[in-house]
């Protein structure tokens with residue numbers, strides 16, 4: 001997700017913070033400062049850092065359970081509505097998704113129990129502390145209440161909340177992943193719409209923001225599953241471009257410029273004398289090379305040298321992931337003998353999926 005920053009790396013998972021989460025913390029510190037000066041600002045911030053830690057622990061509940069089923073989690077992003085652990089894939093067995101979705105709330109429940117014991121031991125009442133930043137209420141009581149809200153909120157059956165995943169897993173068991181996701185996504189968006197109306201009427205900007213994120217999350221989850229299902233059974237050889245130009249590694253940039261302007265191709269595999277892939281010359285590489293080195297510089301000086309390649313037998317989902325993580329708009333397809341056989345581009349994949357879904361309807 002754009003506008004997020006990595007703040008830590010735990011057991012192979014990057015912990016990222018979205019800029020809107022930081023804005024929320026800043027807003028809360030500012031509120032404290034306006035209402036009761038710097039002591040309150042510090043107390044507010046401390047509370048939120050502790051709360052933030054509880055949310056990270058919740059997410060690592062999901063991550064640890066996913067790991068038990070062999071699913072890695074490259075990153076977890078903290079948003080104003082809480083954390084989103086981005087699993088590498090959704091487990092195919094609905095029961096596994098069900099357990100992964102419930103593992104987070106289970107951690108939150110454990111935190112609640114620990115805090116409740118701490119509050120009881122300290123002799124304070126166990127009631128709900130509605131103001132998370134009241135300075136005369138101990139931080140344990142306030143964290144207890146905040147975590148209770150997190151628990152209840154996450155059990156609402158709307159994507160990308162945990163309750164939405166539980167709902168999807170239950171539906172998928174009966175009607176398959178495609179329909180289950182569509183219905184769970186629809187329920188999530190309907191809920192977000194209702195919440196948005198409430199936020200608008202109150203008016204409460206925070207509730208509006210939460211509604212907005214749930215709406216987006218529900219939509220993108222449904223899209224991701226639709227893409228995955230549309231590509232089922234496909235491999236790289238089905239979706240690669242077979243007619244394309246290459247550029248020799250020692251050619252001047254001008255030669256690539258001529259090719260770029262003469263046709264629709266924007267990324268050129270760079271080959272050596274024997275036709276083996278040595279790198280990729282993207283349009284960005286070309287433009288930057290031209291302005292920095294001039295048209296007589298060689299392709300070798302401007303190309304992306306360490307560009308990964310993919311085998312023609314690689315499956316759809318892996319190919320998509322490889323393309324995404326490379327950051328390049330295209331990858332060279334190289335067979336087992338080292339021969340360049342195709343070009344995998346984002347545009348071509350999009351076209352193919354459009355054609356496939358049009359045929360199906």
Ligand SMILES: [Zn+2]
Nearest residue numbers: 104105154162
């Ligand atoms: Zn969760």
